[in-house]
Amino acid sequence: MRFLNKVFFRLLTVGFFFIISSTPLSAQYTLNKGYDNIEIRGSVTSLFKHRWYPDSAEYSIEKQHKNLMRLKDARIRLKGSSMKSKFKYELHLDFANLANNSNQPEVPLLDGYVTYCGPLDVTLGYTKLPFSRESMTPIIYSPWLKRSMIVDEGQSRRDVGIHLEKGFLSDKINVYASYVNGLPEISKQQDDSLGYELVTRIDLAYPTKMKYRAVDLSRSHIPVVSIGSSMRRSHKGQIYDADDETIFNGVDGVKQSISGDLAIMYKGFSVLVERHHIRYSLDEIALSLEQQDQLANYPHLDFVFPSFPFTYMIGDDVVTPDFYSQGMVYQLTFFAKKYNSVLSLRYDWANINFHTDKNYLVTMEGPNGELLYPTRMPYEDGKKEKTIALAYNYRFNNHLSVLKFQLSRTIFDGFDNFGSNYDYSSRPKMIEIRLGLQYIIG
Amino acid sequence: MIISFFLTSLFILTQPLELIKSSTSKVAESSGIYWFDNTLYIIGDSGQLGQLQDNGSFSKKRLDFEDSEGIYVDAEFIYVVEERSRKVILLERNSMKPIAEHQLQFFGRMNRGFEGITFNPISQDFLLVTEENPCQLVTLDSDFQNPVYIDLPIPEASDITFHNNFIWILSDVESKIYKFSSTDFRLLDEWETKIINAEGLTFTDENLIIVSDNLEKLYYYEIPK
Numbered sequence: 001m002r003f004l005n006k007v008f009f010r011l012l013t014v015g016f017f018f019i020i021s022s023t024p025l026s027a028q029y030t031l032n033k034g035y036d037n038i039e040i041r042g043s044v045t046s047l048f049k050h051r052w053y054p055d056s057a058e059y060s061i062e063k064q065h066k067n068l069m070r071l072k073d074a075r076i077r078l079k080g081s082s083m084k085s086k087f088k089y090e091l092h093l094d095f096a097n098l099a100n101n102s103n104q105p106e107v108p109l110l111d112g113y114v115t116y117c118g119p120l121d122v123t124l125g126y127t128k129l130p131f132s133r134e135s136m137t138p139i140i141y142s143p144w145l146k147r148s149m150i151v152d153e154g155q156s157r158r159d160v161g162i163h164l165e166k167g168f169l170s171d172k173i174n175v176y177a178s179y180v181n182g183l184p185e186i187s188k189q190q191d192d193s194l195g196y197e198l199v200t201r202i203d204l205a206y207p208t209k210m211k212y213r214a215v216d217l218s219r220s221h222i223p224v225v226s227i228g229s230s231m232r233r234s235h236k237g238q239i240y241d242a243d244d245e246t247i248f249n250g251v252d253g254v255k256q257s258i259s260g261d262l263a264i265m266y267k268g269f270s271v272l273v274e275r276h277h278i279r280y281s282l283d284e285i286a287l288s289l290e291q292q293d294q295l296a297n298y299p300h301l302d303f304v305f306p307s308f309p310f311t312y313m314i315g316d317d318v319v320t321p322d323f324y325s326q327g328m329v330y331q332l333t334f335f336a337k338k339y340n341s342v343l344s345l346r347y348d349w350a351n352i353n354f355h356t357d358k359n360y361l362v363t364m365e366g367p368n369g370e371l372l373y374p375t376r377m378p379y380e381d382g383k384k385e386k387t388i389a390l391a392y393n394y395r396f397n398n399h400l401s402v403l404k405f406q407l408s409r410t411i412f413d414g415f416d417n418f419g420s421n422y423d424y425s426s427r428p429k430m431i432e433i434r435l436g437l438q439y440i441i442g
Numbered sequence: 443m444i445i446s447f448f449l450t451s452l453f454i455l456t457q458p459l460e461l462i463k464s465s466t467s468k469v470a471e472s473s474g475i476y477w478f479d480n481t482l483y484i485i486g487d488s489g490q491l492g493q494l495q496d497n498g499s500f501s502k503k504r505l506d507f508e509d510s511e512g513i514y515v516d517a518e519f520i521y522v523v524e525e526r527s528r529k530v531i532l533l534e535r536n537s538m539k540p541i542a543e544h545q546l547q548f549f550g551r552m553n554r555g556f557e558g559i560t561f562n563p564i565s566q567d568f569l570l571v572t573e574e575n576p577c578q579l580v581t582l583d584s585d586f587q588n589p590v591y592i593d594l595p596i597p598e599a600s601d602i603t604f605h606n607n608f609i610w611i612l613s614d615v616e617s618k619i620y621k622f623s624s625t626d627f628r629l630l631d632e633w634e635t636k637i638i639n640a641e642g643l644t645f646t647d648e649n650l651i652i653v654s655d656n657l658e659k660l661y662y663y664e665i666p667k
Contacts, residue, residue: 030552032545035508035527039552079552081526084508170471170656208638208656218615221636398597398615399575442551 029442038080040442045073047145047404047436055428071096072145072436075110088115090127107186110158123163126186129156130163130176130201131230133212133261134274134329140400142214143333143391145434148348150276150327155232155257156249159197160186171209176201182234182250195235197250203228203261214272215335215342216265223266232257237283253282253320272331282320323355325382342393342402347386351414354382383424384414400440408432456618456634460664462649467660468492468500472653474523474558474601475642475660478515482644482660484653485513485522491538494660496646503538507531512558512570512601512642523570525555530568530586544586550575558601558642562609562624571602571611579609579627595629596620605645612643612652619643619650619666633666 030039050067053059074095081088092111113125128136134151146152161180167173182197203210205226236250248255257278264271327350334343389408396402409431412424467475471487484492489507494500505522510531512523519541520533532542548555554573561568562581570580577599579592600614608630609622617640621631641655650663 029549030528030555032528037526037552041551081508081552084506085526170658208654218617218638220638221617222638224638397575 035084036080036082038078040076040078042076042441043073043140043400043438044071044075044441045145045436045438046071047434049432049434051430051432053428053430059428073139073438076441077111086117088117089113109186112186113163119166121165123165124161126158126160127163128158129178129180129199129232130165131155131199131232131257132259132274132276133203133226133228133263133272134214134331137212137214140438140440141212143342143344143393143404143406144214144346144389145391145404145406145436148274148327148329148331148346148350149352149385149387150325150329150348150350151274153352154276154278154325154327154350156182156184159183159199159249161196167209172205172207174201174203174209182236182255183240184249194237195250197232197234197255199230199232201228201230210263210265214270214331214344215333216268216270217335219268219335219337220265221267223264226261226263228261228263230257230259232278248280251280251282253280255280268335268337270331270333270335272329272333274329276325276327278325279322280324281322284320321355323353323382325350325352325354327351340395342391342395344391344393346389346391349386350384351381352383353416354380354414356380381414383416383422384412385424386411386413400438402438404434404436404438406434408434456632457666459619459633459635459650459666462662462664464659464661467653467658468494469502469658471655472658472660473511473641473655474513475644475651475653476513476515476560476603477644477646477651479517481515482646482651483513483515483520484642484660485510487511487655491520505533505538505540509553511556514559514561514568516561521559521568523556523559525557525573526552528555530556530559530570546570546580546582546586546589548572548578548580556580557599558603558612560602560604560609562604564607564624569602569604569609571599573600574598574615579611579622592627594622594627600640601642603644610643610645612640614640614655619652621666631666635661637661 029041030037048069051063075093077090077092079090090111090113093108094110095108098108109126111127113123113127115121115123130136132151134147135157159180159182161178163178166175178199180197180199203226205224207222208224210224210226233256234250235254237252239251240249257276259274259276261274327348329348331344331346387408387410389406391404391406394403409429411429412427414424416422416424467484469484469486469490469492472484473487474485476483480496482494484494487509489505489510490502491505492500492502507522508524509526510522511525514521515535518535520535522531522533524531528546528548530544530546531540533539534541550572554575556570557573558571559568566584568582568586572578574597577594577596579594581590582588596613596616598613598615599611601612603610607624609624611620611622617635619633619635620629622629635652637652637654639654639656640652642653644651645665650665652661
């Protein structure tokens with residue numbers, strides 16, 4: 001796998017430099033051939049990350065391996081159009097993902113799609129999904145080096161399929177729909193689970209359209225407001241983890257989510273508020289009487305049915321309660337043009353993969369009434385984080401070459417029910433700094 | 443360039459413009475305007491071309507453009523600049539039929555190409571302006587040959603016009619109008635606009651007009667001194 005990645009990486013590198021060197025001017029970024037246009041652009045972001053736990057020097061030492069310098073992005077993007085922009089396309093790769101040898105390398109593709117721009121924009125391929133203003137805002141247009149937890153870890157943000165988009169009233173109203181695989185793999189040839197994921201979004205802006213940007217660079221002279229709402233639904237036959245084990249691209253059952261966002265921009269200030277709510281309704285499993293008899297001795301059936309982590313039995317009935325993820329983001333940003341600076345304050349919280357079934361704890365009681373697994377699966381507690389963070393950006397130019405600094409304080413609670421079963425309430429609060437340079441090529 | 447920008451910031455005070463009235467442009471994503479022969483020509487991003495007569499009558503035609511951002515009109519032709527594909531398209535003024543196209547070069551980002559076009563009657567040059575990264579003035583002879591690229595001491599531009607022997611450049615992001623010398627391209631003065639997405643400017647005998655792309659509105663101002 002690593003050998004193939006290296007070969008792929010080198011081929012891409014050679015290909016890129018071949019494109020650059022074969023053009024008449026080595027400094028050019030956009031090439032034109034009639035109405036065929038292609039733009040070469042990229043970005044490199046490297047950062048320094050340091051964490052400490054002020055309440056526990058021991059924990060700070062234990063976690064010091066998390067402190068490191070990191071190549072966050074090494075991206076190259078080819079974007080173009082043809083036939084007077086009837087067709088548009090993009091190929092967007094991140095070599096930093098390929099260069100990650102410490103764990104399993106992530107998918108290097110960020111976007112790979114073709115769009116037919118007619119009465120309706122129809123996109124086929126792999127790209128961002130239309131949900132959440134924060135998710136749809138490219139990170140290079142954000143003052144942050146890391147997204148909020150509910151957006152970063154709540155749901156998959158990209159997928160392959162068909163994506164529709166239509167703007168009304170000069171794009172003051174935009175309607176989106178994506179019909180995608182809902183799988184972590186991009187080029188899977190068979191989907192044993194069947195079922196797709198539908199993602200829809202509508203946003204309305206007034207008095208003018210609002211791009212997906214986090215900073216009010218043009219310091220709007222009048223307030224511009226946007227509200228958006230997104231819904232997602234899939235019905236799968238298996239559980240599909242995303243690249244992070246706490247995210248589920250799909251579950252054996254119905255995954256539904258609804259989110260809403262509000263954004264305001266005025267005189268350099270920008271406000272973003274988002275709310276996310278995800279529900280996973282697992283399909284009921286059919287067990288024969290013999291199977292039920294065999295399994296009656298197991299109070300925690302997830303060891304028997306790893307795809308049904310919330311399954312338990314009451315008498316002869318197999319119960320599969322719904323579980324949820326929720327989160328909110330509040331963000332206030334100010335662009336101080338005179339000082340080429342951006343200041344941003346963000347508060348976000350998330351509760352990932354919790355359930356609300358009180359009976360589950362009853363089932364966990366032992367014969368004498370004691371809890372058999374008192375630290376496991378408590379009511380309404382998933383993996384919980386609350387983070388307050390401050391970001392400062394210094395903008396070297398108008399081309400998004402930015403020095404980014406962020407300081408955050410995170411309080412942990414709850415349980416990682418699907419990964420390590422880690423009890424987050426035992427983790428002391430964390431302070432983290434990230435300092436990075438974002439440089440845009442092109 | 444940095445020193446020039448610094449000195450400009452120190453010694454030029456931004457002045458406000460006096461708004462007289464505003465009205466709808468009636469053209470989707472209005473991105474360029476030019477007033478000629480008692481008619482205001484308004485070009486939209488996707489090829490709508492509106493003509494607003496001084497007497498108030500209005501007509502609109504849909505033309506086959508890709509990303510039309512700027513317009514200039516003379517007695518014979520309408521000149522439209524295409525941003526993404528770096529072209530100037532010539533239309534016969536009365537029939538509005540395309541009769542020629544000139545491919546130009548600009549290697550900046552695809553959506554940061556030419557934003558406006560005008561003509562300098564003194565030097566007999568066409569003048570184009572690029573949006574940003576870099577923000578440049580491009581001079582071309584009357585046959586659209588011999589381009590000269592001049593870095594401007596402003597970060598962003600959204601249209602250009604020629605009036606009263608000066609070059610006037612509009613900036614959407616900076617919300618300003620800049621007045622430049624037409625001989626040595628020195629920045630002479632600047633005014634503040636309070637318009638969202640100001641994409642086009644032109645002068646009539648009595649007014650300075652700015653058009654907003656997203657709001658699709660025309661703003662009429664007193665001509666700054």
